[in-house]
Amino acid sequence: MSETKKSDVTVPAQASAPEAENDVLLKVQGLQKHFPIRKGVLQRQVGAVKAVDGIDFEVRRGETLGVVGESGCGKSTMGRVITRLQDPTGGSIHFEGKDITRLNTAGMRPLRRDIQMIFQDPYGSLNPRHTIGSIVSAPFRLQGVEPEGGVKKEVQRLLELVGLSPEHYNRYPHEFSGGQRQRIGIARALALKPKLVVADEPVSALDVSIQAQVVNLMDDLQQELGLTYVIIAHDLSVVRHVSDRIAVMYLGKIVELADRTSLYESPMHPYTKALMSAVPVPDPRRRGAKSERILLRGDVPSPIAPPPGCRFHTRCWKATEICKTTEPPLLELRPGQQVACHHPESFQDQAPQDTVLLTAAKEAAELVADEVLAESAETSAAVAAEVKAHAEPASEGVSRTSDGVSKSSDGVSKTSDGVSKTSDEPESTDK
Ligand SMILES: Nc1ncnc2c1ncn2[C@@H]1O[C@H](COP(=O)(O)OP(=O)(O)OP(=O)(O)O)[C@@H](O)[C@H]1O
Ligand code: SF4
Ligand SMILES: [Mg+2]
Numbered sequence: 001m002s003e004t005k006k007s008d009v010t011v012p013a014q015a016s017a018p019e020a021e022n023d024v025l026l027k028v029q030g031l032q033k034h035f036p037i038r039k040g041v042l043q044r045q046v047g048a049v050k051a052v053d054g055i056d057f058e059v060r061r062g063e064t065l066g067v068v069g070e071s072g073c074g075k076s077t078m079g080r081v082i083t084r085l086q087d088p089t090g091g092s093i094h095f096e097g098k099d100i101t102r103l104n105t106a107g108m109r110p111l112r113r114d115i116q117m118i119f120q121d122p123y124g125s126l127n128p129r130h131t132i133g134s135i136v137s138a139p140f141r142l143q144g145v146e147p148e149g150g151v152k153k154e155v156q157r158l159l160e161l162v163g164l165s166p167e168h169y170n171r172y173p174h175e176f177s178g179g180q181r182q183r184i185g186i187a188r189a190l191a192l193k194p195k196l197v198v199a200d201e202p203v204s205a206l207d208v209s210i211q212a213q214v215v216n217l218m219d220d221l222q223q224e225l226g227l228t229y230v231i232i233a234h235d236l237s238v239v240r241h242v243s244d245r246i247a248v249m250y251l252g253k254i255v256e257l258a259d260r261t262s263l264y265e266s267p268m269h270p271y272t273k274a275l276m277s278a279v280p281v282p283d284p285r286r287r288g289a290k291s292e293r294i295l296l297r298g299d300v301p302s303p304i305a306p307p308p309g310c311r312f313h314t315r316c317w318k319a320t321e322i323c324k325t326t327e328p329p330l331l332e333l334r335p336g337q338q339v340a341c342h343h344p345e346s347f348q349d350q351a352p353q354d355t356v357l358l359t360a361a362k363e364a365a366e367l368v369a370d371e372v373l374a375e376s377a378e379t380s381a382a383v384a385a386e387v388k389a390h391a392e393p394a395s396e397g398v399s400r401t402s403d404g405v406s407k408s409s410d411g412v413s414k415t416s417d418g419v420s421k422t423s424d425e426p427e428s429t430d431k
Contacts, residue, residue: 025196025228026059026082030091033074033081037304050303051077053252054091056330059196064222064229066243066260068236068275070300074252075232076120079198082230083117084108095196113143116194120201122181126173132159132184133169139191158187163217179210183217190221198230203238215242236275240264245336248272251311252303254330258337268333268344270316271296297363310342318343319361320354 034048051074059065067075080086082093084100092101100111119125126135136155140147147154156166162183173181182202189197202218203211219242222229233239239246246263248256248271256269267273274294296315301307307314313323322342330340333347342351 023060024058025061025096027094028082029056031055031081031088031093032090033077033086034089047304050252050306052081055254057247057254057257059228059230061228062226063244064231064242066239066246067230067232067249068234068239068246069249071234072300073249075249076200079117079200079230079232083115083198085117113192114195116189116197118185118189118197118199118202121205122178122185125185126181128173131170131172135184136188136191139188143192145192158191162187178206179214182206182214186218196228200232204233204235211238248275251300251306253311255312255340256338262334262337266346268337268339268347269341270318270345271312273345314360317361319358320356322351322354324358
């Protein structure tokens with residue numbers, strides 16, 4: 001990956017209307033995917049897992065949209081639905097202006113060339129009984145495409161393109177390492193020269209030392225082939241360096257969607273801020289620093305019965321009564337930065353009349369010193385360093401004094417920017 005690439009973002013943040021329409025490769029509106037829960041002899045539906053529950057976003061030509069969120073928030077489901085590997089329950093998907101929401105298998109067949117997916121597990125996604133040649137040439141067979149120069153020559157070219165040897169053509173998956181297998185998966189995804197590649201955690205199953213190589217390869221291929229990516233990850237440090245824009249998902253919803261710089265320098269959703277505060281920045285100047293980070297307590301609630309109002313209210317340190325009852329809409333609060341929150345960070349309060357924190361909010365987040373997270377964050381830092389990140393300090397988004405989380409001796413009271421604290425010491429530094 002070139003070091004300057006993502007700073008020279010070619011995707012315009014604000015294009016004029018007709019230009020913007022042309023610029024959009026994929027448009028998703030109100031997308032839902034509910035998995036029915038059935039019980040009894042009659043297999044009656046008794047509920048549904050609301051894996052994706054009404055999301056809107058666009059992917060522009062040539063850009064990389066990163067999608068992040070905790071385990072179970074619906075990222076993979078979203079990926080499978082927008083590639084139409086699964087049918088949506090509701091909403092719409094437009095690809096190059098064409099409505100593909102309800103296309104059947106036959107209708108989708110020509111589009112399979114344009115939309116490809118790279119899977120997380122490089123071990124499970126390659127058939128162990130097939131040679132690499134057979135695996136990478138499968139898309140040609142399925143689509144009845146005869147590449148110029150023949151299939152074998154094209155497959156060998158693709159293997160070279162992803163950094164493997166043409167001699168690997170007759171070998172089997174078990175003869176390759178995880179990183180090499182992921183390269184094979186990438187070669188297969190690129191065989192038909194797709195326009196959109198959805199990569200579901202493409203590096204999370206790989207060793208740290210290999211992750212950066214694969215990320216860099218994907219980035220190089222994007223520039224070389226003009227690809228558009230949706231990259232799903234739970235690791236913000238990986239997404240940060242490859243994305244032009246980032247969508248943050250929580251429990252089936254997008255809670256914040258912004259360009260990379262805005263999101264990292266000034267996250268507005270409390271959940272984004274919490275995710276961000278767990279991302280280490282490889283900055284020697286901060287080594288040993290005692291700044292605080294937000295550590296979210298508890299698991300993501302069940303998508304079978306998501307909390308009413310704002311779904312994050314059970315874990316949010318800024319939650320007030322309105323958060324419990326009224327779902328905040330995803331609004332563009334700053335140019336290019338959409339946020340779903342009644343009390344956004346570093347911005348005018350959307351519900352200023354609501355000032356009393358919910359009891360649970362006082363316990364929702366805890367503050368820890370940098371060193372506490374350092375160990376668990378080592379992996380992310382190593383990858384981030386490897387992908388030659390620009391050194392913008394993401395953790396500056398978390399500032400306890402200006403708009404962070406803090407507590408007064410006599411309880412907690414919300415200010416326009418969060419919760420204020422009189423004592424200088426973090427509440428818990430011994431975790
Ligand atoms: N086929 C299915 N049937 C029923 N429930 C499902 C199915 N696929 C996913 N789910 C549920 O939908 C929710 C979202 O799952 P999904 O795999 O999309 O999450 P994710 O964000 O990709 O998580 P992870 O980071 O762990 O991969 C989960 O609660 C999951 O159990
Ligand atoms: S302040 Fe309220 S609306 Fe905003 S994230 Fe927290 S709970 Fe949700
Ligand atoms: Mg997943």
